[in-house]
Amino acid sequence: MKKYDVIIVGAGPGGVFAAHEFAKKSKGLKIACFEQGKELVKRHCPIDGEKIKNCIHCKTCSIMSGFGGAGAFSDGKYNITNEFGGNLYEYIGRLQAISLMKYVDDINMEYGGSGTKLFSTANSDIKKKCFEHDLKLLEAQVRHLGTDKNYVVLENLYKEIKDKVEFHFDTQVTKVIKTETGYEVETTEGNFDCDKLIISVGRSGSKWMETVCEDLGIKTNSNRVDIGVRVELPYEVFSHLTDELYESKIVYRTKQYNDLVRTFCMNPHGVVVNENTNGIVTVNGHSYEDPSLHTENTNFALLVTKHFTEPFKESNEYGESIARLSNMLGGGVIVQRFGDMIKGRRTNESRLKESFVRPTLSATPGDLSLVIPKRIMDDIIEMVYALDKIAPGTANHDTLLYGVEVKFYNMNVELDENLETECKGLYVIGDGSGVTHSLSHASASGVFVARKILENL
Numbered sequence: 001m002k003k004y005d006v007i008i009v010g011a012g013p014g015g016v017f018a019a020h021e022f023a024k025k026s027k028g029l030k031i032a033c034f035e036q037g038k039e040l041v042k043r044h045c046p047i048d049g050e051k052i053k054n055c056i057h058c059k060t061c062s063i064m065s066g067f068g069g070a071g072a073f074s075d076g077k078y079n080i081t082n083e084f085g086g087n088l089y090e091y092i093g094r095l096q097a098i099s100l101m102k103y104v105d106d107i108n109m110e111y112g113g114s115g116t117k118l119f120s121t122a123n124s125d126i127k128k129k130c131f132e133h134d135l136k137l138l139e140a141q142v143r144h145l146g147t148d149k150n151y152v153v154l155e156n157l158y159k160e161i162k163d164k165v166e167f168h169f170d171t172q173v174t175k176v177i178k179t180e181t182g183y184e185v186e187t188t189e190g191n192f193d194c195d196k197l198i199i200s201v202g203r204s205g206s207k208w209m210e211t212v213c214e215d216l217g218i219k220t221n222s223n224r225v226d227i228g229v230r231v232e233l234p235y236e237v238f239s240h241l242t243d244e245l246y247e248s249k250i251v252y253r254t255k256q257y258n259d260l261v262r263t264f265c266m267n268p269h270g271v272v273v274n275e276n277t278n279g280i281v282t283v284n285g286h287s288y289e290d291p292s293l294h295t296e297n298t299n300f301a302l303l304v305t306k307h308f309t310e311p312f313k314e315s316n317e318y319g320e321s322i323a324r325l326s327n328m329l330g331g332g333v334i335v336q337r338f339g340d341m342i343k344g345r346r347t348n349e350s351r352l353k354e355s356f357v358r359p360t361l362s363a364t365p366g367d368l369s370l371v372i373p374k375r376i377m378d379d380i381i382e383m384v385y386a387l388d389k390i391a392p393g394t395a396n397h398d399t400l401l402y403g404v405e406v407k408f409y410n411m412n413v414e415l416d417e418n419l420e421t422e423c424k425g426l427y428v429i430g431d432g433s434g435v436t437h438s439l440s441h442a443s444a445s446g447v448f449v450a451r452k453i454l455e456n457l
């Protein structure tokens with residue numbers, strides 16, 4: 001059986017940045033990375049909007065899997081902050097978390113991202129305006145690579161590390177077995193041995209991660225899911241925020257239920273896209289740095305966080321069931337005009353055609369109130385009106401709402417301050433650990449663990 005010093009499972013940002021750190025500093029260690037998806041240039045989603053309009057459920061989803069992970073075709077927004085994107089700081093400290101996110105940013109600049117803008121909420125008047133209307137703007141620096149530059153950075157990173165780290169694409173890891181000296185990793189291409197194992201399987205690997213924890217007796221817990229819609233409106237409505245901040249994370253506490261609603265993943269001049277998680281189609285969005293690819297719209301998500309208490313533990317199942325309902329009624333994602341929602345009627349093809357906002361995703365016009373629970377729908381409507389005060393036009397009749405957007409949170413794997421499980425030598429990083437939910441946090445966790453392993457070897 002082939003043996004490595006370190007095996008990394010998953011080539012998303014967590015795995016790639018761990019691999020890069022080893023490639024840079026490991027001096028002769030044998031490192032392998034197993035990835036169920038394809039290498040970057042071979043990643044293609046078959047949906048072309050003409051012959052194939054809807055998800056055909058490929059064996060591995062090229063949007064979510066492969067070199068670069070779920071982040072490969074993302075908007076490439078690297079948020080340098082401890083306020084959102086994960087709670088890495090709780091394990092490794094606030095200063096170190098920020099310092100690693102800045103280190104990741106330096107690498108992104110070195111590999112093709114230079115020239116992109118770093119936005120900041122510091123000293124922004126928008127913060128004051130938000131406070132005046134019961135809204136809170138979260139603090140962050142945001143590097144916007146854009147989908148195109150993000151891709152170039154990944155291409156360059158791969159070129160740099162591919163001769164120093166052995167990549168095995170189209171190879172799924174199916175089981176992890178603890179041995180006397182380390183771990184045996186069972187894959188679709190045979191079994192491999194290693195001293196140290198880093199698992200970085202993101203959201204798409206969440207179900208598999210659960211089985212690993214069950215097999216090895218690693219404790220986990222999970223009780224959170226975020227449910228909401230993606231809003232699409234003319235670029236001008238949010239331009240005073242997006243021109244200055246690019247991404248503004250704004251939180252609001254609803255008067256009716258005291259629930260928190262937040263904006264998430266804002267994409268000026270962007271496009272709304274399908275996202276496939278474990279065969280369920282939800283909605284997401286991104287935008288390009290290249291002005292020739294800009295659209296006339298801005299999109300962002302409005303999400304309501306649901307924390308469940310005893311006895312219910314299946315928060316992701318709850319989110320999936322709601323997404324499944326929209327898939328059942330709409331064959332995928334449903335789109336509705338805000339005005340139709342307020343009037344309690346569905347949006348149909350002819351109403352959508354009349355809309356001043358041209359949709360960037362071909363979704364099924366329908367009625368989101370048949371899908372989204374009333375409490376969440378009420379929260380979203382209240383938030384739309386609250387945002388209308390700082391960005392007039394948000395509550396316009398033709399504002400489009402796509403549903404559903406669900407942010408699944410992986411269960412939290414019990415980890416120590418080194419992101420190591422109770423099984424020594426087994427580290428879990430990135431979104432698959434439950435510790436991170438973003439590009440910058442996932443990447444930083446990869447660098448952190450690679451350094452820890454290098455210190456100890």
Ligand SMILES: Cc1cc2nc3c(=O)[nH]c(=O)nc-3n(C[C@H](O)[C@H](O)[C@H](O)COP(=O)(O)OP(=O)(O)OC[C@H]3O[C@@H](n4cnc5c(N)ncnc54)[C@H](O)[C@@H]3O)c2cc1C
Pocket residue numbers: 009010011012013014015034035036037064065066067068069070071072073074075076077078079085171172173174200201202203204205208265273275284285286429430431432436437438439440442443
């Ligand atoms: C459309 C979209 C847009 C996004 N935009 C942003 C953004 O602008 N900013 C931001 O901060 N975040 C964004 N995100 C979230 C971001 O992509 C993730 O937080 C980040 O990719 C997590 O990195 P990761 O390495 O933990 O996991 P992932 O990127 O999910 O990578 C995990 C990898 O592991 C592989 N894998 C899973 N199971 C196995 C297995 N058993 N064997 C082998 N391989 C396996 C998967 O194929 C995958 O390639 C976006 C996500 C999507 C889907």
